[in-house]
Amino acid sequence: MSSINKVVLAYSGGLDTSVIVRWLQDTYGCEVVTFTADIGQGEEVEPAREKARALGVKEIYIDDLREEFVRDYVYPMFRANTVYEGEYLLGTSIARPLIARRLIEIANETGADAISHGATGKGNDQVRFELGAYALKPGVQVIAPWREWDLTSRESLMAYCETHSIPVDFSSAKKKSPYSMDANLLHISYEGGILEDPWAEAEEDMWRWSVSPEAAPDQAEEITLTYVNGDITAINGEPMTPAQVLERLNSLGGAHGIGRADLVENRYVGMKSRGCYETPGGTIMLKAHRAIESLTLDREAAHMKDELMPRYANLIYNGYWWSPERKMLQAAIDDTQTYVNGEVRIKLYKGNVIVAGRRSEDSLFDESVATFEDDAGAYDQKDAEGFIKLNALRLRIAAGKGRDNR
Incomplete structure (x- = not known):
């Protein structure tokens, strides 16, 4: 343990990672560098700076990665129409390779010996963080406190804070949501609490980004999405950056009850897990992208993409974003998007994304051949x-x- 002099920690500023800062300092006798990523989680990240300072951290990184996240990770994934096990749009999974990459960059910049994260030993995130880290820096050491310490509950974490004088708002910590949540620009996820019973219905007040379809407006809203090389570049004719596109679609979709999912998935570590997800913008993107591809992709290219997609989804879900096979698939997928250009008109209505029209100068639809009239x-x-x-x-x-x- 004494060989670890400096560690870069993926730091949220919450209870778990605040405990990890002090635990690393005490257990390894090392200096801790904190890294907080703003990937659109919807909460202020600057308070993490003061919390880290209060814990004696001298090197603090807070990075706005929203545009990079959507441009370089979300958009490439949606070019493949990626869905894991038929339902999950991979909102948590796709954020991890970006965080892993930045952890390694900061480790290189600061001369750190190791990186650390707050993922548990039961989940997928530990795999995603660490596979990414090893792919980018083979000799890096990884410290995963949840696999080492004997703190096993929120109560034990709060007791540790009291014993070690870690500044925590105990009143807010005790009132925290019963769910384990993860949010970024693509989605928000919920696990734990009553969701651990697959028969129990999610409580309505759990959902944060969307109204229920029953409470959504009685009038449909129509929008037009512009595509260039498979990516959305404008909404209703207004040019937007990738992050702006996803922010707008989240707002529009959430207002119409779009994007809720309740599923039991197979984790890479072997267990089944029940989770609920809100992915309003992603749900719209998936439907619209398939619509523009239906017009512009060759039949066999489209079918082969659909055959490759489950393998591609598994790679992302299981943490292999930086693997050669994912890069190989990405090159093939991106090549198919050369002519995926044009516009899709869709209606948003009570949880539904309805394709109303599509058009493209690169369309392969030939009306003179397809017509039921005289050809x-x-x-x-x-x-x-x-x-x-x-x-x-x-x-x-x-x-x-x-x-x-x-």
């Missing part, structure tokens, strides 16, 4: 006969041999 010879319907017979050849041969095709 002026653009498509010879007689050609279909040979096409069908050739595709049925193996079925006809097997049936002719007396094989049961049923």
Whole structure:
């Protein structure tokens, strides 16, 4: 332990990571550098600076990473229409590689020997942080207090604070939400509390970003999204940065009850976990992106993307963002987006995202071929006969041999 002189800690300023600062100082006798990332969690991050100073921290990093988060992580993921196990839009998962990368950069800048995080030994985040860290700096040491110390509850953490004179607002700590929550520009997640019973319905006052579909406006709202190379660049004709796009879509979607999910997922460490998620902007992005791709992507390219997507989703969920296979898939996915340009018109109504129209100068939709009216010879319907017979050849041969095709 004495070989650790300096540690960079992913620091939120909350109870857990405040305890970790002092625990690292006392257990390892080391200097602690704190890093707080603003990725759109909706809470002030500056108070973390004063909390860190009160704990004797001299090197404090607070970075606004909102634009980078959406531009370099969220947008590339949505080009693949990524969904884990059919429902989860990976809001927590996609934030971890960015935080891991910045932890390593700060470790290099400050000459730190190790990094540290507050993820528990039961969850996925420990895997995501550490796989990212090892991929970016193979020799880095990682300290995961939840796998080392004997503090196992909120009460024990607060008792540690009292014993070690750690400044904490005990009244607010005791009133804290019963849920474990994680938020960024893409989503907010809820775990724990009554959610540990998969049969129990989530309480309405748990949700923070969206109204219930029942309470949403009775009038639909229509918006138009502009796409360039698979990414949204404007809403209703107004150019926006990636972070601005997601902020606006979160607001619009939340007001119409869009983006709530309640699911039981399979964690990488082996257990099943029940969680609830609010991803209003991401839900809109997924539906609209598939709509513009339906117009602009070649059939086989689109189908192959759909086949690759579950593998790509697993890589992100399990923490392999920095792996060669994820980079390889990303290159293939990005190549398909060259002609994913145009506009999608959608309606937001009581929890639903409804595609009302799509158009593109790069559209592969040929009305002269697709029409049910006179196509002026653009498509010879007689050609279909040979096409069908050739595709049925193996079925006809097997049936002719007396094989049961049923």
